[in-house]
Amino acid sequence: MTEKKSEDYFAVAPPKRSGWANFKLFLWNGETSEFLGRSASSWAKIFLFYVVLYAFLAAFFAAMLMVFFQTLDLYQPRWQNANGLIGTNPGLGFRPMPSSANVESTLIHFKHGTAGNWKQWTAELEKFLYPYDTVASSGEYFTSCSFDKWPAQGKVCNFDIKLLGTQCTKEELFGYERGRPCIVLKLNRIFGWIPEPYDDPSELPANMPTELKEYIKTKATENKEQLKMIWVSCDGENSADREHIGNVTYTPFRGFPAYYFPYKNVPGYLSPIVALQFQKPEAGVLINIECKVWAKNIIHDRQRRLGSVHFELLMD
Template structure:
């Protein structure tokens, strides 16, 4: 008797579901007549068409605010940017497993150990090799203080300008106990350096060696200081300064001002400075800080503005 009742209720449920899907008496499909489905279909078509139209209008308004050259809305050049001070970067970078480290550590005379550092520099310098007249459709021109680039031009920078020892063919000095570090300023669109124009403008905390270098360059340049973002590298502590040894910069001890501002022009290659440490002390961890110098560059160790820190350890 119980089984018969269960079968009856199951049959009633099947009939009820079939009636819901299609009711031949009321001509309803899934609980709605044909006219009802037509009305709700028209409603949703109009609703989503209006939604899509509203989205398209908002996107069109948004794109009107963008620069056709893909420049950001606010830049250091117009005073609206939060970024007003450039930072510096260095190469080579540590291995992937020590991505947060700033330690350049290698074993002198071990080709397998220096391979990582040499390959890092080789990869970084690739865009600079064999710089041609046209890169990505943009004209590359030779620049100087008297010959600035045009609106659609970028200044040429070639790896051959670096010193003989800071070259790929010389393994960047890592096989000669004179390792090279490459420095560059981070790209900031429309940022223009305010260079030092007289010795009196040089800040008190600028290293004396750099001041002497600037004065020598001024004497070579008919009494005018070259328009440069100057660079200095020193040991952070007295012991580091003792162990670091002689330092050589190439092709200049700084970044020429005519490479700035960066305007997101295709083919632009930022200038680099090769810093060669000649015979740094072995088996000693040397803390090194390199600073960029211009009147509108602020040095902030905590936020790494205007400077870069790394350690050098040669076994």
């Protein structure tokens, strides 16, 4: 009987190395020609896999983005007026506004006089009005407009900054040094929105200020074309504010001429503006001011600030 030979095999323990030696061996193993635990061919396969994967993802994203842009119009929004989120009630804004550090503030606070601290406000107005400069607002799309001359298709009305007169100008420091500050109002843009002016004095709403009603009636006797306007009224928000606000003048018009609308995203379009000048506001008194715009299709809601804007004026 032949005895079957058996052989015993024992695993050989790996040589003991320090942590640093193991790390260097992980970086490069000369015996197996492996870098970071993988051979050159293994790394090449991984690299090729991720190149193909990310190339496919990039191509897929680009294709989807191209399809998405085919659904958009670069010159007008798809959803407009009542169908859009902005709606049909344009907001009213004012300049100068407080710095971004006080983004929630609507207070215009300054000390008038040669030693006053009004420069930040005049600098903000200069920056805002720069595009309205005649040189900056000239080109092939611009045309001169009036109540008797509306812009042709594809044209926009220019707004010459000289229309603001001689008081609300950077040369006059916008009246801040003399204690007669200027505030600029503008309507927010809504694509395709067309105002419906109160062009008939008999249709003026009951809640419109009496002073503005009389002004509109006077204009009606002069030239009814000038009634094609989005009217503006500004006054103290409360009875105490109205006692201290003083007289307010409006330039170049008592509102926004309708020939600047609708906004159609024509290159170079500039929103019409109205410059308010407070002739003699009470110094040392915080005055709450509310400005409203008036048209048949503008709704007023003080809580939601529809058709109006609020700001405070404090002059030392």
